[in-house]
Amino acid sequence: MARQYSVYDVFTDRKLAGNPLAVIFDGEGLSDDAMQAIARELNLSETVFVQAAANPTHAAKLRIFTPGRELPFAGHPTVGTAIALAERSYDGSNGGLDLVSVLEENVGPVRCAVRIRDGEASFAEFDLPRTSQQVRLPLDKQGLADAISVKVSDIGFENHVPSVWSAGVPFLMLPLHNLAAVEAIEFDPQLWERTAPFYDGALASAYVYCRGGVHHAAKFHARMFGAGMGISEDPATGSAVAALSGAIHHFDGLPDGHHPLLIEQGVEMGRPSFIHLHIDAKDGEISRARIGGQAVRIATGMLEL
Incomplete structure (x- = not known):
């Protein structure tokens, strides 16, 4: 047929x-x-x-x-x-x-x-x-750093620390200090499989991000590596941005109101992608979130x- x-x-x-x-x-x-x-x-x-x-x-x-x-x-x-x-x-x-x-x-x-x-x-x-929810799992910070070939000191910025979030698909969020650290990543799928947690029957994929970006309007710059999905690197991952919404709200302490954010991804692959994320916060929680492009x-x- x-x-x-x-x-x-x-x-x-x-x-x-x-x-x-x-x-x-x-x-x-x-x-x-x-x-x-x-x-x-x-x-x-x-x-x-x-x-x-x-x-x-x-x-x-x-x-x-x-x-x-x-x-x-x-x-x-x-x-x-x-x-x-x-x-x-x-x-x-x-x-x-x-x-x-x-x-x-x-x-x-x-x-x-x-x-x-x-x-x-x-x-x-x-x-x-689904609203993004944090999944509390033990994380090996040194092992995660080794899997993406960065120093432990490169991991984290401001209040952001490694964490697992899901809005339907789980991702291990890895914040890095700056754009240079994200650009320099060398991802090792074997080390990732040894270190990253399994959740809901699947290996959590790596979503590495920093504040800012190459595009002047980008609020965050990101890369996604999906070893458990058969994806070496993904140019744009809406489900990861859906999960990221929870991390942004949690670590940035977003005040009540509407928050439009542009996320760039795929730049290092030569396939720049721009994902529009809108977060509406009310009473200290995400009341609604939207993704577009x-x-x-x-x-x-x-x-x-």
């Missing part, structure tokens, strides 16, 4: 940047093993399989696979697929389209808003299906399976 697909570059407004995503529009009738094999064959950070939603008022059900395993939730697949589905329905009239829809993911329903404008890269934003289509074809 021929199945139509498109490839999008996500969290960017230009082609051959950001994080590539494969969207398989005809995802019905494939076994879990088949979807995993296709994701491994395509070898992108994630591949999405679009299926019929269980709730007829929702737009679609998404199954999200890395080359190594299925994820219950991920940011760049949510943004990219929301845009891909909206662009398929857009007839080019009135100069644009504003659309709100719900995508079903294994983590639960995810509400998305999409903005399409002629001559511009489309933009999508979604509400986090642009995406551009770079390929369309048929999967002959």
Whole structure:
């Protein structure tokens, strides 16, 4: 059976940047093993399989696979697929389209808003299906430093210390002193597997970040290494930014109100990505958080399976 697909570059407004995503529009009738094999064959950070939603008022059900395993939730697949589905329905009239829809993911329903404008890269934003929560696990600071080839003294800045957070997918957050330390990382997956904790049946991925960035508007600069996902390094990781929202709120002590933040990632890979994070805080807690970004289509074809 021929199945139509498109490839999008996500969290960017230009082609051959950001994080590539494969969207398989005809995802019905494939076994879990088949979807995993296709994701491994395509070898992108994630591949999405679009299926019929269980709730007829929702737009679609998404199954999200890395080359190594299925994820219950991920940011760049949510943004990219929301845009891909909206662009398929857009007839080019009135100069644009504003659309709100719900995508079903294994983590639960995810509400998305999409903005399409002629001559511009489309933009999508979604509400986090879960608020980021800290997972308290013992951490070996020296072992973590060795795994990313930095000095122990490079780890931490201001109130930020290593910690594990999850908004559906767990990440070990590693704050480093400055941009130079983040740029100099040499990640050793074997040392990481010996040192990093397992949580919810999976090895926590490394999300290394510092304050500031190469882009003047970036509030944080980050890199993600997903040894347990089959990803050596990821150009943009929305689920990690979702987890990071909890760390930012906790360590920075965000006051009540609205906090827009731009996170840059993928710079060292030559695929700069820009992730928009919005945190609404109330009564000392995160009341709502949203992640958004642009995406551009770079390929369309048929999967002959």
